[in-house]
Amino acid sequence: MRKNAEINATPVCQVRMQAISDAMSLLSGKWKFHILGTLIEGNTLGFMDLLREIDGIGTKMLSKELQDLEMNNLVSRTVMNTKPITVEYSITEYGKTLSSLIDELANWGIEYRKSVYEKGNN
């Protein structure tokens, strides 16, 4: 009979839990994966491009999320010396390390939807 014995008290689990919290704090929110996925697909895009690509997002959220992602070195922002001024957003090398995770998330979501649909038919 376990009272305060803990699975998660093992050092390896503590590290994993911490890591999940870390990752979630960078990637949580309604739009981060959409932005990252779009930038991985599109290479470099301007602010207005992203606004058009990501269905439903508004300027405030896009601006805020891009700042977050830039701060965490997942996205880079470059002001171009053009007239009218343009800004190029692109995924960083580090941001690219997320692409398999995003793929897996997307594929899991696709399978999940299929499974729900199949269940619905039974």
Place this chain on the structure above:
Amino acid sequence: MRKNAEINATPVCQVRMQAISDAMSLLSGKWKFHILGTLIEGNTLGFMDLLREIDGIGTKMLSKELQDLEMNNLVSRTVMNTKPITVEYSITEYGKTLSSLIDELANWGIEYRKSVYEKGNN
């Protein structure tokens, strides 16, 4: 010069975007990955076990998140015919399909933390 041409307008991207939204709606929140991770590790645990394992969670959130996960068929809840009454929570077969995703998220988080630490030393 692209005006409303869209990367994400392609059917394959639409499906991916939808899938990411689907997955996020099931998995978002502060505790879901922790609960799932703990149940994958621990196989079957009672409510109080989970409360002890998951550092910082309270009864309200644990209860609510378990209900969500159960509704989405990721966790199963079995009331045992014991005195005092006990409840066994475990990961479902379907829930187990998330384990590689959770692993990848945790590993990414570990690497991210390392990279921040290294940057800090430069």
Place this chain on the structure above:
DNA sequence: CGGTATAGTATCCAATAGGAAACTACTTTC
């Protein structure tokens, strides 16, 4: 019969997330 364990609910509150709309500021095009 009081303490402790099981498994939660209910209530109240604070913080955060997110959306709509208006606005800034600059430039090019018609």
Place this chain on the structure above:
DNA sequence: GAAAGTAGTTTCCTATTGGATACTATACCG
């Protein structure tokens, strides 16, 4: 000179999230 495109910021508002605390209800243990 007005419209439209660049890239945002600001303000106001609502909804969701999450936490603390107290409470219910049952049952065993001593």
